[in-house]
Amino acid sequence: MDRTIAVIGHVDHGKTSLVKALTGVETDTLKEERERGLSIALGFASLAMEAGRLHFVDAPGHADFIQTVLMRYCWLFLWRMVCPLKPSST
Numbered sequence: 001m002d003r004t005i006a007v008i009g010h011v012d013h014g015k016t017s018l019v020k021a022l023t024g025v026e027t028d029t030l031k032e033e034r035e036r037g038l039s040i041a042l043g044f045a046s047l048a049m050e051a052g053r054l055h056f057v058d059a060p061g062h063a064d065f066i067q068t069v070l071m072r073y074c075w076l077f078l079w080r081m082v083c084p085l086k087p088s089s090t
């Protein structure tokens with residue numbers, strides 16, 4: 001079964017580095033993120049496990065981006081709520 005883990009924490013505390021160490025994926029993909037060494041947008045990565053995939057949502061930690069984080073997490077939460085309600089194909 002797939003699981004999603006939100007990686008949230010204080011700015012510059014190693015969230016993106018942790019996700020990269022676990023998955024090999026650099027989630028800071030924007031030019032501005034690389035230039036500043038600071039996450040600006042949500043980043044996504046996943047890891048294949050025996051029991052399914054672990055998905056990581058890497059959030060920016062800087063206070064200036066908290067609104068972006070909350071908005072995007074709300075959308076992700078709603079999406080997770082709505083998708084299981086899709087009618088079956090039978």
Ligand SMILES: Nc1nc2c(ncn2[C@@H]2O[C@H](COP(=O)(O)OP(=O)(O)OP(=O)(O)O)[C@@H](O)[C@H]2O)c(=O)[nH]1
Nearest residue numbers: 010011012013014015016017038039059060061062
């Ligand atoms: N010494 C040390 N430095 C680390 C470690 N993990 C990350 N860093 C360094 O800390 C800095 C910030 O790492 P990031 O992974 O970008 O931190 P972040 O929490 O994703 O930062 P934001 O997304 O901007 O909040 C980088 O320069 C990393 O190289 C660690 O375990 N030890």
Ligand SMILES: [Mg+2]
Nearest residue numbers: 015016039060
């Ligand atoms: Mg980061």
